[in-house]
Amino acid sequence: MTDPIQEWAARIRKAAADGSAVCLRGGGTKDFLGRTPMGEVLDTRGYTGIVSYEPSELVVTARAGTPLVELEAALAEAGQMLAFEPPRFAPGGTVGGCVAAGLAGPRRAAVGGVRDFVLGVRLLDGRGDDLRFGGQVMKNVAGYDVARVMAGSLGTLGLLLEVSLKVLPRPPAEATLAFALDEPAALERVNAWSGQPLPVSATAWRAGRLHVRLSGAAAAVEAAIRRLGGEVLADTAAHGLWAALRDHTDDFFTDDRPLWRLSVPSDAPPLDVPGETLVEWGGAQRWLKGEQSAAELRARVAAVGGHATLFRHGDRAGEVFHPLLPAMAALQRRLKQTFDPAGVFGPGRLYGGM
Incomplete structure (x- = not known):
């Protein structure tokens, strides 16, 4: 049986060599976010499953293609939840898409957003390298917190493979x-x-x-x-x-x-x-x-x-996000250059020319 990670890494390296683009997608329930998606679709839904779950530690690690409803059902059996209440928008959403979109529901103001619950990630970068950041405990950060940068990146920095999340008891x-x-x-x-x-x-x-x-x-x-x-x-x-x-x-x-x-x-x-x-x-x-x-x-x-x-809705080919201040725009470009130097992942999805 083909290892999907090796297959995806090869596709990413080929795209980098060819100068082509890849559009990372799970269930496609959030394709409307950001500017119009570009590139050949890489579907993550074949890489599923809960890797580890320790209810007493309030931590779960799941593969990115795992259906969000499957993860939430497992948490509910233990009386726990994803406290940031990730939106569905449509059936079929995945754990990776939930983190990449970085969207939280009604409880956000009380408990925090998605990135506040991301403890660690495993990903393929734009060179096809398999990288890990963070961990499975709350105090795991030394230096820049790369894992949390992935929340809200809309698949423009790397292909999420696994995500470790903090969970909370249901009230x-x-x-x-x-x-x-x-x-x-x-x-x-x-x-x-x-x-x-x-x-x-x-x-x-x-x-x-x-x-x-x-x-x-x-x-x-x-x-x-x-x-x-x-x-x-x-x-x-x-x-x-x-x-x-x-x-x-x-x-x-x-x-509309x-x-x-x-x-x-x-x-x-x-x-x-x-x-x-x-x-x-x-x-x-x-x-x-x-x-x-x-x-x-x-x-x-x-x-x-x-x-x-x-x-x-509206003009998805134009700039949909609020213009960045120069310092923030420079930081975004440096992150993109570091993780995806050939511009493989979702070119222009966040901002034109990036």
């Missing part, structure tokens, strides 16, 4: 509250709550209604309900709400208008821009739907200390 109790508030009042409320000892694990505001999820010990959740008030949603409705926000199956996300992802300080006021808005992460992530001037929108967002990404 013993959860409840979701709903409040009728306009956007300014909702932002004021969630920012005030963020400075208090409350078990808030997610927030979402849309069209005059704020939802707040509480997670933790049953006593803490019950005390928070009494303190905050609001309408308590039924468990089934609450689960559906957060799953739809995580996976973008909520009605807000299901039309350009969808912008705005990352701003949580206490930034409502942005005076046209379009429909959905606010998550205590105000730090704001989705904007509608036709926009990219330059004008990015200038408005930058003025409050944030950045704007054309997340879905």
